[in-house]
Amino acid sequence: MGFSQHDHQGLVFYTAASLSALPGVSHGFSTRLGGVSQGVWASLNLRSATVCGDTQANVEENYRRLCAAVGADVSRLVLTRQVHSDRIRLATEADAGKGLWRQRDYDVDALITNVEGLPLAVFSADCIIILLCDPVRRSIGAVHAGWRGTAQSILQKTVRKMERAFGARPEHIRAAIGPGIGPCCFETHDDVPQAMEDAMGAEAAPFLKRRGGKWTVDLKGLNRRQLELAGLRPEHIDVSPLCTACHPELFWSHRKMGDQRGVQCGLISLGGPRP
Numbered sequence: 716m717g718f719s720q721h722d723h724q725g726l727v728f729y730t731a732a733s734l735s736a737l738p739g740v741s742h743g744f745s746t747r748l749g750g751v752s753q754g755v756w757a758s759l760n761l762r763s764a765t766v767c768g769d770t771q772a773n774v775e776e777n778y779r780r781l782c783a784a785v786g787a788d789v790s791r792l793v794l795t796r797q798v799h800s801d802r803i804r805l806a807t808e809a810d811a812g813k814g815l816w817r818q819r820d821y822d823v824d825a826l827i828t829n830v831e832g833l834p835l836a837v838f839s840a841d842c843i844i845i846l847l848c849d850p851v852r853r854s855i856g857a858v859h860a861g862w863r864g865t866a867q868s869i870l871q872k873t874v875r876k877m878e879r880a881f882g883a884r885p886e887h888i889r890a891a892i893g894p895g896i897g898p899c900c901f902e903t904h905d906d907v908p909q910a911m912e913d914a915m916g917a918e919a920a921p922f923l924k925r926r927g928g929k930w931t932v933d934l935k936g937l938n939r940r941q942l943e944l945a946g947l948r949p950e951h952i953d954v955s956p957l958c959t960a961c962h963p964e965l966f967w968s969h970r971k972m973g974d975q976r977g978v979q980c981g982l983i984s985l986g987g988p989r990p
Contacts, residue, residue, distance in 0.1 A: 718744075718891075718955045723784035725749045726759065727965070731891030731953040734983070737850045741834070742983040743785035744844065744893040744955070746965050750777035752977065760967075760977025761838065767977065778815060781982065787834040788988040790816065795837050797859050798822045801867035803876050806833060824864050825873045829854040829881050834984035840967040841959050843895040843934045844981035845870055845942075849883035855983050860938055862903075866910035870938050874945040885946025890953070893981050894966055897958035898924065898933040901970075907932055918944065 718729050726749025734742045750759030756769040761778065764771040782789035793806045794814025804810075804821050806828040813819045814836075826835040827847075835857040837844050842861035848854070856873050858864075877883035908930045911919040918940055922933035935954050942952055959966035959979075967976045 717953060721784070723749070726780050726784045728781070728784055729894065729955065731846070731893075731955070733889040733951055733953040734846060734848055734891050737848055737889060739986050740848055740850070740855070740983065741786040741987050742846055742891070742981075743781070744891075744981050745781055745979040747967050747977060747979065748965065749780060749784075752777060755972075755975045756977045759979075761980050762978040769977070775815065781980075782834065782988075785982055786987040787982060787984040788832055791832060792834045792836060793826060793828075794819065795824060795826060795859060796822050797824045797838060799861050799863040800824050801864060801869040801872055803827060803869070803873050805876070805880055806830065806835060808833070824860070825856060825858040825869055827854065827856040827873060827877050827880060829985070831986045832984065832988070834982055836980045836982045838978040838980045839893075839895060839959070840969040840972075840976060840978045841896040843938055844893045845938060846891045846893070846981050846983045847873065847877065847888055848983065849877060849881065849888045851887045852881045852883045853985060854881035854883050855985055857981055857983055860934070862907050862910065862932065862934060865934055865937050865941070866914045868914055868941060871941045871945045874942070874947070886948055888947050889951045890942050890947055892935050892938055892952065892954045894955045894957040894959050894979070895935060896960050896968070896970065897935065898922075898931040900958055900960035901932045901934060902926060902929050903932055904929060911937060915940070
């Protein structure tokens with residue numbers, strides 16, 4: 716189990732063994748390499764051109780390249796508009812193309828679906844992105860979990876919503892926790908650990924460490940623990956060891972770059988492009 720790096724015509728992305736082993740499931744975690752954007756957005760920027768200063772043509776071409784590499788239908792891609800909440804959208808056929816080719820009419824930090832060929836994507840520039848799949852009930856999820864979303868248990872809530880909506884079973888769900896900021900670089904004041912303790916009680920303690928007058932927070936570890944508490948089997952969870960802030964040559968990092976940067980994404984689809 717673990718993560719593998721791939722290079723598709725210069726576009727670098729990662730896949731998780733837990734999901735790669737599932738037939739008829741396409742997925743990938745992008746990097747900043749392999750796109751057409753220039754300047755501070757070089758080169759695989761997936762951030763909306765309306766909020767970052769890149770061109771819409773560049774962003775669209777970057778999505779085309781990523782979806783071609785992963786094996787997903789770019790024309791049907793469903794994107795989030797993330798607000799660090801615990802909101803989850805059940806994406807249907809009516810949502811195909813929203814966020815890239817069509818206007819979004821929702822603000823959410825997680826998407827779920829059981830529609831074949833409907834790719835879901837969530838974004839990060841340090842926050843944790845998680846992809847989910849129940850291969851028995853043929854359903855998937857994509858979750859953005861910054862510290863606020865983690866404190867609101869968005870990942871556990873997404874698992875529960877997959878159970879209610881599709882009959883998914885936690886013991887069947889495979890999960891991949893992608894590259895994101897690690898405890899090596901995520902240093903905070905007391906507010907973040909307090910929020911985690913309020914949400915998870917003593918379960919949060921192993922992932923919170925004092926460093927001088929501040930704390931280090933292991934967001935990946937907290938989200939992995941939330942998955943285990945939701946009923947997922949430990950052997951069905953892959954966690955990327957890569958810290959986005961440690962590797963600004965490979966990933967976008969808000970901590971290292973501020974707001975003049977792009978974003979990477981986690982993308983998952985039941986099946987590839989339609990013939």
